[in-house]
Amino acid sequence: MSFDNLFNYAYAFVILSYIYMLLTVGVVWKMYKVYYANKMILKAIVVHRCLFQTFIWMQIANLLFFIFDNIVFRLPSTGFFTKLCxxxxxxHLLKVLYMLQLFSNYSSIYYSFLFCLTRLIILFITESHEKHSNKVICKKLCFVFIPITLITPIIADFYMIPAPGxxxxxxxxxxxxxxxISYGPSLFNVHSLIFDISDMCPFLDKN
Structure with a gap:
């Protein structure tokens, strides 16, 4: 089988990824709407509120990564946007798209880690003590963790700021x-290894 045929199948997988992503967005939106629309659910101990919030943040981060990863790597590699390029x-607009892909990649990893860590806290720490309950710990964790998720990607990608895309x-x-989509000469001539990995497997599902 030639590589052309393989990539024809890859087009189908790209389209398929959009279908299940749209279904995922619909399900998550339905969960969010039902959870916050029903006051009885909020009052009852059905789903831990902090855990549900971190789950929503994780899904938003994964969705943003899916969007920007498709814009930067997957769709251009199919040849659809060659004439446009x-x-x-x-x-710098193309560079910003590349940086947003990296930013959403970091965010997807961070919030997935935060979601798992929140589950561990709820599992091993009870609510018997008010000052040390899992709700208090989760709130403090989010208060510290969320600024880190915003600051560290900027620090990690600072070398790309002067580079053209x-x-x-x-x-x-x-x-x-x-x-x-790539970028030109960067600050101190630093290059990202994430690009090389994504370049090797642009059709792999990373969500």
Whole structure:
């Protein structure tokens, strides 16, 4: 089987990923709407409120990563936007898209970790003591953790701020016309290893 046929199948997988992502968004929105619309659920100890909030944040981060990862890597590698990139000169707008992909990638990892950590806290720490209950600990954890999720991606990607963004062609086994969004000379000539990993497997589901 030729690589062209393989990538034809890859197009189908990209479309399929959009279908199940839309279904996921619909389910999460329904959960959010039911949870906050029903006051009885909020009063009853059915779902831990802090755990549910971290779950929603995790899903939002995963959705943002899915969107920007498709814009930067998956869709351009199919060759759909090759002609469009021919008309686009290197600009900071393309660089911002790349940085948003990295930012959403970090956020997806951070909030997945926060969700798992919150579950462990609820599991091993009871609510018997008011000052040391799992609700108090989870609130303090979120108060400290959320600013970290906003600051550390900026620190990690600071070297890209002066770099222009541009489209670059991908080498075989990618089909002719396959491209991806990259960036030019950066501060201290630093490059991200995340790009190399994503470049190798743009059609893998990372959510």
């Amino acid at each position: 021919d008309y686009l000169a290197p600009s 541009a489209c670059r062609p991908l080498k075989p086994p990618y089909p002719p016309g396959a491209i991806s």
